[in-house]
Amino acid sequence: MFDSVEDVQQRFKSARYIASRRISTVVYLSERMGRPVLIEGPAGVGKTELAKTLADITNRPLIRLQCYEGLDEGKALYEWKYAKQLLYTQLLKDRIGELIADAPSLPDAVARIAGQDDAFFSFRFLSQRPLLSAIQSEQPVVLLIDEIDKAEPEFEAFLLEVLSDFQVSVPELGTVKAKHIPLVVLTSNNARELSDGLKRRCLHLFIDFPAPAEELEIIRLKVPEISAKLASAVVAAVQKIRALELRKPPSVSESLDWARSLVILNAQTLDATLVESTLTMLVKYEKDLERVKGALDKVLAP
């Protein structure tokens, strides 16, 4: 699919995603080795975006599983449509009656009904959840398992089983094996430690806040209307704000929002009043806001 690491980098770039050498290498390896990628890093540095772009450039559908506390197999893998099954048995009551009408004994009747199991335990009555649909899909897909750290450790263990063999066993139907190995991307915000097993299985990628040059490139790419001068002023200011030890330092998504709003305001340069009035785009907590306001002259210093 990819010829080389450079090829990955190029294709990401043409899809308007700046992938560093590290990111491209890991993506390339993941495809080559059939291994899931586990991405960690602060919120808003483009972890989820990476998976979306990957689906984009490989022309694969994206299947997304959003994790949350209490997520279980029923919601991640498959569930029987009980109500539909029940409805069908009710509707087909007469047919079932006919079927066993001339059965000589009770065991015979049970055997006949048992013979019809397949009618009710088939894919028709199976509602597929993201994991099963990723495995069952006729065409290769990108599977995004978002915020895996929000799910419970037990779910992780179960996921590990799916990710190592790319097969799922549905007791009534047998084992479903993947037709194509999906490209799997897991993201984590590090709310808790992930299990060693899962980490061992995955290629690990840590995405941090980008370096100034990289961030500038991202802003110029995503907000093409911005002037070169303003863009570099934005990057410099954001980098300085990040160094202020805030509760939630501004991330790439926030600096993009900020850049966009500055463009809308038709700003040419950054000055104190302008920054102060648009700061809420960048910093989300009251305390952080005060902190940045207090250090404004330092932030804007060339």
Add this chain to the structure above:
Amino acid sequence: MDERILEFIGDLRRAELRISPSEAVDALAASAEVGLVDRETFKATLAATLVKESRDLETFERLFNLYFLDLEALGEGIKKALGPEDPRVQDLLDRLADEDGLELDDLTELLMRGEGSEMEMAIRAGGQNAGLERLMYFLQVGYFSRKIQDKFDWSAIERDIEKIMRMLEAKGLDPGQLARIRNYLELRLEAFNRMIRQHVERELERRAYRQGEKLTREVLSDKPLFALTPEEVAQMKNVVARLARKIKDALALRQRQEQKGRLDTRRTIRKSLSYGGVPMEVFLKRRHREKPKLITICDVSDSVRNASRFMLQLVWSLQECFSRVRSFVFVSEIAEVTQAFATYPVERGIEWALKAAPVDYHCRSDFGFAFSRFANSELESLDRKTTILLLGDARNNYNDPQAWALRLIRERVKGIIWLNPEGQWGWGIGDSVMPMYAPSCDLVRECRTIGQLGEVVDNLVHHWWRRGH
């Protein structure tokens, strides 16, 4: 190349990165996929397969740069160290080789013309069998440098240099020029020796990286708390932070596990009505389990101050996983410091509790008085979910121990755990009243070292809060 990668993995493991065999296999397979053309790609490949914790990335980076030397950058560095190359001298040597059939030893050739990277490769080859794996301390650097130097045939170089000088002299160069050329050659020789030493130093750093840190930690873990110096106390802080993290993880996990409980008949039957009375969906009662409550009572008199400091740090970090943590400190007067802990950051909170809480720090400790005051004022607020964690040496200065107070407290709570920073041999001797308090406690543990504090924490996590509820 595989051997080099495996050796590098050995280095990482020595620096306390956990790398499983399967990850090592992955690293080999992955590096075969990307090849060795690009250093950055190669580094990213190893990082992705070997380093699974972001906090280990820094160590990885450092060791990678030590092990897989950036030869290009190194060569540049050496060139700079040698000063501008003298093209005239090089020219001269070339002419000598062409016209007069000057033949030089391979080593001299390398020294005279070699790039930094080639020289480094030669040194590395020389170091192959020098027994560098025994290199552990800085004092050995000189010894091993000499050992590598001995691998090279210096007399051949000396001879070559003399030969060159003679030939140049014969060509009729004046003494000044000759001296400059000799100086140049000797400079290169010296640089080569420096490179050898640098190589050995790098090897040492690579091997011993973080070993020292580990050693101190091990020693400090078994050192009695009262004997720790302020610097050592600072070093042990992250050990305590790790302990706190352990308790947090264990408690969080347990709470999640216990969410499912007995059958909720009301909801199950109600839902079954929509399926014609068949209980298609089963509902379980969620057990609402309250988080355990914790009260710590710390002796902050001078004799146990270090131990109290660690205890308070532990307590401060635990605040968020217990629904209610209350902290008290006493010498003889007892005072609550919960509020200060909630508002101050950890360092300041502890300092405040140890120095500025409303208790008299200069009187002699009186456990009996403190317990009776506590029983008088707080008994009403205790319940069966509360665990009391007590820290003190039970040296009562011959005051009345008032053991009844502790007994009374015990009757109201889930349990009392007493950590004593004094060795077990001293309990009951002199003014120690430990034996009189012990019957009221569910657990009395010696807690003289950080290692022992760790054991107590393990015990609490695995038995105490697991048992019953």
